[in-house]
Amino acid sequence: MQFIDLLSQKDRIRASLLKRIERILDSGQFIMGPEVTELESRLAAYVGTRHCVSCSSGTDALLMPLMAKGIGPGDAVFTTPFTFVATAEVISLVGATPVFVDVSPDTFNINPDLVGHAVDQAVQQGLKPKAIIPVDLFGLPADYELLDAVASDYRLWMLEDAAQSFGGSIGGRKAGSFGLVGATSFFPAKPLGAYGDGGAIFTDDDELYALLRSIRVHGSGEDKYSNDRIGINGRLDSFQAAVLLEKLAIFEEELATRQRIAEAYSERLQGRLVVPRIPKGYRSAWAQYSVLAASTEERDHLMQALQQAGIPSMIYYKIPLHLQKAYHNLGYVAGDFPVSEDLSGRIFALPMHPYLKEEEIEQICSVLLR
Ligand SMILES: Cc1ncc(COP(=O)(O)O)c(C=O)c1O
Secondary structure, eight states: OOSSOOSTTHHHHHHHHHHHHHHHHHHOOOBSOHHHHHHHHHHHHHHTOSEEEEESOHHHHHHHHHHHTTOOTTEEEEEOSSSOTHHHHHHHHTTOEEEEOOBOTTTOSBOGGGHHHHHHHHHHTTOEEEEEOOBOGGGOOOOHHHHHHHHHHTTOEEEEEOTTTTTOEETTEETTOSSSEEEEEOOTTSSSOOSSOOEEEEESOHHHHHHHHHHHBTTBOSSTTOBOSOOOBOOOBHHHHHHHHHHHHTHHHHHHHHHHHHHHHHHHHBTTBBOOOOOTTEEOOOSOEEEEOSSHHHHHHHHHHHHHTTOOOBOTTSSOGGGSGGGGGGOOOTTSSHHHHHHHHHEEEEOOOTTOOHHHHHHHHHHHHO
């Protein structure tokens, strides 16, 4: 059994994708070809923003808005310690300081009630509070109604880390469209995955859009060889755009299947394990289906039982970022973020992809229930 099956899908898109790939081969437009422009307009229409800037990864999609807004040394950017390292890494890359805020125990997303305290702490340390990066963990959008209010109270601008939540929504409004700017990832294992690295940035802000396009190509000005600012090579290639265009065509159908699979898991596992709670009006993109065991010992025991039955499972995230060696310099200690630490000790993720069969779900659940 696969944890994420990346191969079953390919036969559905094979013929049309090969046609697109042949066109690129024959045209020689390998970088920023017409596929990239077509993809950007389709993605913007899907997410519901005025602009989309495709780029080379989800990490660059987070980095570029920080560069565009001039975030740097002395600035505090708030995010959670219960996320993939890239969320905090980009803050460090621009020279700013990540300031962590614990998550809510029910959604695993940033707890808006704790942001104010973190802002006060940052100010006491002599930092300038600038921005907040909520993460839509495992595909579930964060609580943007409360976050919008907190962000405006503290005059922070918001960068949504929608790396895992492309396709998720709140009241029909799509992930990627919250805050000033949203960033997503097309890493192959993501809900909408390329056949390589890729990412995209979404915004309604015209000025930011222009800056992001410049930063994506080495800070280019009017032409490629006039450089107005420091940028990166953050382009998406035409092959990946072609893959994403074909996958986008079947994406809603795949999301509906993910939703059915999540419901099937929850129905069977409820009462035995803590299953994901999706607030009313929210839709998760189900990048992961993660459950909580009662203790670390029980988690080890259940994961071992799954492994013996040939079923893969994973832990996202075993070490919260404030306890990672790379962030030792920030001075956090165990106990600083009790919810994230508790989740790290009990969480584990089950196989989740749109091609998971009913018998496989049955088998996974029967091992866990036994
Ligand atoms: C929450 C989160 N943020 C950022 C990223 C970075 O995306 P990428 O791997 O495309 O650089 C990921 C992907 O793994 C992620 O899960």
